[in-house]
Amino acid sequence: MSETGKILTANRLNDGLVVFLSAANIWTRHINDAALAQEANAQSALAKRGEDFEAANIVTGAYLVGAERDDGEILPDHIRERIRAAGPSVHPGLLVENPHVSLR
Amino acid sequence: MYRYDEFDARFVAERVSQFRSQTERRLSGELSEDEFKPLRLMNGLYLQLHAYMLRVAIPYGTLSSQQMRALADISEKYDRGYGHFTTRQNMQFNWIALEDTPAILEDLAKVEMHAIQTSGNCIRNVTADHWAGAAADELADPRPVAELIRQWSSLHPEFSFLPRKFKIAVTGAPNDRAAVKFHDIGLRLHLNEHGQRGWEVIAGGGQGRTPMVGVTVRDWLPEAELLGYLEAIIRVYNLFGRRDNKYKARIKILVHETGAEKFRDLVEEEYARKPGSGIEVDARELERIEAYFGGPNFEVLAMVQPEFEQDKLRGREFARWVRANVSAHQMPGYAIANISVKPVGGIPGDATAAQMRTIADIAERFGNDEIRVSHHQNLVLPHVRQSDLHEIWQVLQANGLGTANLGLIGDIISCPGLDYCALATARSIPVSQALSRRFSNPDRQAEIGPLRLNISGCINACGHHHVGHIGILGLEKKGVEFYQITLGGSSATDSAVGGVLGPGFSAEEVPDAIETIVDTYIALRMDKETFLQAYRRVGAGPFKEALYAAA
Secondary structure, three states: OEEEEEEEEEEEOOOOOEEEEEOOOOEEOOHHHEOOEOOHHHHHHHHHHHHHHHHOOOEEEEEEEEEEEEOOEEEEOOHHHHHHHHOOOOOHHHHHHOOOOOOO | OOOOOHHHHHHHHHHHHHHHHHHHHHHOOOOOHHHHHHHHHOOOEEEOOOOEEEEEOOHHHEEEHHHHHHHHHHHHHOOOOEEEEOOOOOEEEEEEOHHHHHHHHHHHHHOOOOOOOOOOOOEOOOEEOOOOOOEOOOOOOOHHHHHHHHHHHOOOOOOOOOOOOEOEEEEOOOOOOOOHHHOOEEEEEEEOOOOOEEEEEEEOOEOOOOOEOOEEEEEEEEHHHHHHHHHHHHHHHHHHOOOOOHHHOOHHHHHHHHOHHHHHHHHHHHHHOOOOOOOOOOHHHHHHHHHHHOOOOOOOOOOOOHHHHHHHHHOHHHHHHHHHHEEEEOOOOEEEEEEOOOOOOOOOOEEEHHHHHHHHHHHHHHOOOEEEEOOOOOEEEEEEEHHHHHHHHHHHHHOOOOOOOOOOOOOOEEOOHHHOOOOOOOOOHHHHHHHHHHOOOHHHHHHHOOOOEEEEOOOOOOOOHHHOOEEEEEEEEOOEEEEEEEEOOEOOOOOEOOEEOOOOEOHHHHHHHHHHHHHHHHHHOOOOOOHHHHHHHHOOHHHHHHHHHOO
């Protein structure tokens, strides 16, 4: 059974790397650890947490991304976000962060 | 090579220390992102898809071996072991941490480099013909004037907040290799019957979402008046350029909306007020600068170098590389060696730290310690002896830098696209890699002949697709990438903006589509007609028919 909803992503302030907010309220490099908010209320709560983390200078440019979770794997609904999560599609050597994220 | 004077050294050092403090204040939260963003952009630090990106200025594309090594060191110490040469003759690092940036800027300052004015609405790094000072067809080296403009425009208080960014390109040769008609201002050198230098001043060219060929504002401007006249143009732009709409803010829109005649009048009117008196180009100062740009102490060599002629007979591959990548030098017995940064299936413009060091070593040993970056994302050794070419080629070959494809279909210009860029709408690198593989056969490339294939991943056109003989523009519809093809563009002396051929293609379909276009050209070309000549003779019709009629 797949679930659809929104995840929260941002760039970490100190090094700019792509991060996702987990259910434990911790920023993670791994998209599959992201909290997936399915209800509108949960989504706006997630967005609010992003604003708080920005205000606390932990991350910058936080925003919600539409995504689908299937069998524990989260796939964003847009190619741009899939590339952000996986790393450049042209540098296999640099995909160490998240080699399992499919670009398709 | 030009050396910093005490003013350059001081302002770069001041900037580094300012940025160190600004970064500390950002990390501690004293500065908000909104406050900090313009400060980091003034120092070339962008936030891209995966990390911060630092764009380092390479004035007029000229680097010493020492500077190239410093770039290699930075790529290893602070990035992931590679850097990307851009279509503005600069270098970009893709994986930079904000907290490391002050230290990187310090390392750059040690070798007289910085990232100032590589972003923001100011006068950007001045670009020039990458064969400057070496090309056989050159009237004079354009770099002293480029350097003069760099000094004048650096931290220029009046021109630090223009309506939009402003790019200047300079060429000293009749064959335009600097794309002077596609810059906000392009300068082309002419000599009059007395041998005096004058500059043709072209304004209002550009690519992006509204590509335009620049118009000549002055046919022949005496060199002494250059800075005053540039000031008049940029003042008119600063005053009348649109600030209400980012997409209509470049000078090309002002020139277009005002009309070339009226724009010329405005500039001449401003210039007649002589507001810039005191900035006449001092011949002695220009001579001082020129002294830094001399080539090596050229030996007197014979036109024909028997050793070189023999080397060419030794192997087909070397002969092929010479044919494609070596260009005529103004001194007998010398040559310009062009290094393709476009290996088959590679990423256009990407070089590893090891490759950068290899090139630095070769330049030091054989090439007067001088390296150029071309806006085609290749590198150039401008002054080498013909008799050294074989040895140079062998070292290049051993390091993945010996590809013989300069100006051929494998020499693809490509922006970073959606793999790296926050503005991109589609990926451009994988498409360029697929095309590079499709046309990997060197015999096939030679048979096709001169062809510029340029790819951009969005309408901002950093991949120069408008001026590709074949241009590809990556777009997106409902989350799916697709690619539009244009034909007939050129950034050379015969400048033109390419025309869109028809409906777009998926990434997978692009190689077949390009192959169809190439096959159509080969079938209809007459004699030694190049792709561009053939296209101009027959128009888009036969290509459209071949691509779309069969479907």
